[in-house]
Amino acid sequence: MNTHRSMVMVAILALGLVSTAAGNAIFSKAPLSDVSSLADPTDGAWAVASAKVSDGRTSVVLNVKDLDRSEAGRRLGAHVHIGPCVAENGAAALGHYKVAGAVASPETEVWLDFTITNGGTGHATAVVPFEIAPGAAQSIMVHALETQSTGFAGARLGCIPLEF
């Protein structure tokens, strides 16, 4: 075994220990990655997101702050996406996490739509009847429109990293 490979393995083992010590907590506190070239209400916003996966369920809590207060009352779509947040590259987040072979719905994907409050905050929770496997999703994407029954929610605006 060469030195590089053994170092990589040590790193993987160390990550495993950290993950176990934290009880596999899934948590993120970060500015939204701006993935839209246009001005939108998520510019300059940041979020705290967390998730718990156990007993056949996944629960996700999303809190967004410093949204544009002049857009209070506007409802934005948000979902757990498979890919990562990459600034100026909304496509990098790939598609919604979805139960394999299922039709898009709030029971087969994780929908976290929220309404911008007068204080510029947004809050959403979702509890879904499936477990998202470790590594199977990496972000929450906020969209320009409320999520429609098909799962469509318009342009991608801002992205919150959340590593399952």
Ligand SMILES: [Cu+2]
């Ligand atoms: Cu989405």
